[in-house]
């Protein structure tokens with residue numbers, strides 16, 4: 001009763017500002033968020049190699065309950081979905097295939113290993129997204145797609161090609177395009193003597209990976225840049241500028257991870273800028289505490305600004321919202337739920353903004369009213 005009364009009162013107050021609350025809730029309910037599977041098991045996957053995660057990624061904490069196999073991961077994910085309103089996508093990494101206990105190397109994976117996910121999906125999620133796993137592997141100890149050794153480069157090219165095939169088959173099976181996002185850890189701890197060479201090799205590797213055109217009704221290709229990582233503090237081959245240029249030139253999606261920029265840079269501001277030149281972007285919404293720490297996102301100012309820009313810019317159909325964080329120090333199901341709901345709260349705040357009034361004040365040069373409102 002109390003909540004209903006408060007809601008009616010709030011609805012009235014929003015209406016006075018020209019905001020239709022019911023409509024905002026309706027739009028919110030239609031926004032899918034791509035939920036990353038890797039929060040559920042601390043980015044370990046099902047290859048059973050037990051190796052280091054590597055690639056400069058670090059998962060800290062020892063809260064009990066990490067999903068140890070596909071059944072546990074699915075059960076935990078379903079539990080999380082039961083606590084989140086709306087319908088949301090699953091974001092898989094290649095290391096989460098069902099390999100039946102045998103060692104299937106990254107250059108040998110195929111759709112068969114993901115059939116179980118595709119059978120599981122329709123009753124639970126409207127679509128599945130995908131990521132090549134170019135880390136946590138003996139051949140990823142330093143460089144991958146930008147490696148000076150053509151044999152190692154070819155290994156990762158083959159992995160990424162297969163991931164596109166798998167993603168395409170997933171998209172076709174589920175009737176919803178699968179975003180296949182490439183991120184690689186290649187970089188250098190200390191000042192490189194040659195910054196250009198690895199970038200040229202990466203460009204060549206991407207050209208080879210994308211040789212076969214994608215059918216956008218099944219597959220959308222995305223590229224994720226980064227500023228620095230642990231062990232690649234001085235140089236990241238796949239930097240923001242590198243991938244932005246590549247994405248513009250080749251019509252790919254650019255993935256903006258909110259932990260991958262200088263801490264005072266605003267990812268919110270980048271959305272409208274890159275969408276002048278790209279059809280679509282992918283977001284990896286994360287929370288970097290002092291650095292790219294991948295904390296669970298919460299309803300803070302930076303998240304609100306990102307969501308506000310997507311909504312006010314009219315970009316909901318061109319921005320694929322994905323989450324990317326991993327915290328092993330708290331309940332992992334709660335980590336999913338809290339992060340997704342924070343993203344939804346931020347989107348709702350954006351949807352409840354009296355944008356027309358703000359814009360009118362701005363157009364009138366009345367920045368005082370804009371600030372006050």
Ligand code: RNT
Nearest residue numbers: 038131183224257284324
């Ligand atoms: C790493 C990137 C990348 C990974 C996931 C696991 O800095 O953000 O997206 O977090 O692929």
Ligand code: ZN
Nearest residue numbers: 224257284324
């Ligand atoms: Zn990311």
